[in-house]
Amino acid sequence: MAMISKFSFLNKLSLRSVLIVPFILQISAAVGITGYLSWRNGQQAVNDLARQLRDEVTKRTQQHLADYLQQPPRINHVNRQAVEAGKLNQDDFQELQNHFWQQMQLFPRSREIYVGKPNGSYLAVSREPDESLIVKEVLGEGDPIGRFYSLSETGDRQDLIRETAPYDPRQRPWYQGTLEARKATWSDIYLFRYGDLGITASELFFNTDGSVGGVMAVDLVLSGISEFLSTINVSPSGEIFIVERSGFLVATSSDAPPFLLGAGGRNPQRLMAANISDRLIRATAEFLMEEKKLEQIATPTQFNFQRAGDRSFIQVAPYPDDLGLNWLIVVVVPESDFMEQIHANTRHTIELCLLALLVATGFGWITAHWISEPIMQLIVGSQKLAKAALSRCDNETLAQNVEVRGVEEVKILAHSFNQMAQQLQESFAELESRVEERTADLRREQEKSEELLLNILPEAIAEQLKQETQAIAEYFESVTILFSDIVGFTSLSARMAPIDLVNYLNEMFSSFDYLAEKHGLEKIKTIGDAYMIVGGLPIPQPNHAAAMAAMALDMQKIMQNFALENGESLQIRIGIHTGPVVAGVIGVRKFSYDLWGDTVNTASRMESSGTPGRIHVSHQVYELLKECFQFEERGIISVKGKGEMKTYWLVNR
Structure with a gap:
């Protein structure tokens, strides 16, 4: 009895109190939960978006590298087959010059296409900084002087531009490296005299008796890779860069070049990624070079690191190829590029929830008074409706008991609702059966339409x-x-x-x-x-x-x-x-x-x-x-x- 009397006030709550108090509590809880979920979902969304973005950028970069780097080895392979099949005379420098000139027209990324032979002879068609083509020629051991000739627009040799000191291709790294590898290979990255990074693809060719006939080679400019990276919109301040395992830069998406020019634009030097002027790339490289992370990465790997209080997301993916390249593609995205708008949206959400709380409280007081008067009329109407339904149904079948404690008005309303619920339940059961039949018919027709459409279109x-x-x-x-x-x-x-x-x-x-x-x-x-x-x-x-x-x-x-x-x-x-x-x-x-x-x-x-x-x-x-x-x-x-x-x-x- 004491327990019953202790909570007896619950049975005397007015409708106005029941409407207002829970409503205010729900709105208050919604404000807090919404703010917390907004922050947590924003953080999770940033992580997911950063991961997807890094994966997509890495795949695009890998595809471009594959396309960009495939031309020089393919040119060497075609030239080797032509010589070994007898379709291209390796001893006829005029024929070689015409062939190389045509290939330079077809492949504008190539800086130079050339051949070196065991007797010290050498022939190359080279692209100058002004995009004009010249031919370089060394006749061999009896005449080791290098001679440069200009070429006309149709590839005909013209004036002698200059002569150089004796030049022996057999002493060059590209020649010796190819002989040592005994297969198609890439050289180390080097710098052209005017500053661009370059790399050489080379391949041996053989005489009919099986002896080495010489080395075919193509010089490729790597600046096109940086140009492509700069077109990828990673994020407002995100960057992409490619490095060797040693830490030297190959290409970057930033305006800072991957090399350093000396006074007067001479004596270019390659840059380590940790020494570039771009702060984000420099900080990322310093983080990756700690504990030799660059040497350890064998599969696509993701890291997070803090820089000046701002977290950044990193993905490093190896890029090896069949000719010996072993580069790393690095994508770095600062978290702040994503979180600024998310934080602003969270603040706006909380402000709107607080405003809704104040407005709802005011309207709650008004609504409670407005509802309490007509509720009694609703009760009378529901009782009349229930009696009309009972006149056509079995009382035992329609009997429903919903026990409601608390508000007196709701108790009366619940009693009327119990009487109507049974009738509605039967009506809904019949309606549901009809709907299921119609749905099944529609589903069969839809399957026929789908099958017909797939016969017409992919x-x-x-x-x-x-x-x-x-x-x-x-x-x-x-x-x-x-x-x-x-x-x-x-x-x-x-x-x-x-x-x-x-x-x-x-x-x-x-x-x-x-x-x-x-x-x-x-x-x-x-x-x-x-x-x-x-x-x-x-x-x-x-x-x-x-x-x-x-x-x-x-x-x-x-x-x-x-x-x-x-x-x-x-x-x-x-x-x-x-x-x-x-x-x-x-x-x-x-x-x-x-x-x-x-x-x-x-x-x-x-x-x-x-x-x-x-x-x-x-x-x-x-x-x-x-x-x-x-x-x-x-x-x-x-x-x-x-x-x-x-x-x-x-x-x-």
């Missing part, structure tokens, strides 16, 4: 089309397109009944569709007897050219099994080209996924200018697949709308 494009209403268009840097055409289709259509012709095409194109799915390619469309397919989109595929070549060879095999009822066999022309395109869906009615660009036109020309029963490919396809497929050189042909092109026949794997 899955990725179908998903994007469902989310967006505007035109969908995306640029793809490299895809491979195939066009095929049945030879003699016009005369065939005149001899066959339309239904037989359609059945024949359906059987053949269905076989092609199966091949496309097998090789991971995307069918674009058929027009009459023409069949168009693409590889490398909408999801990029690294081996799209090889997959398309395999597809074409399989199509030839399938055509060998097709024959008309009279035994007549048919042939197809196939054309393939690789290049960039824009792909997407345009329009709002009867849309389809299509491709645009010169690559499409060129692929079509490869087909139309081909020969029945053969696979006609462009030079770009040949360059990508020459190591793993057999080709026959067709030579230079005139292609409508494209001029003269060098093309090939794809023969076999």
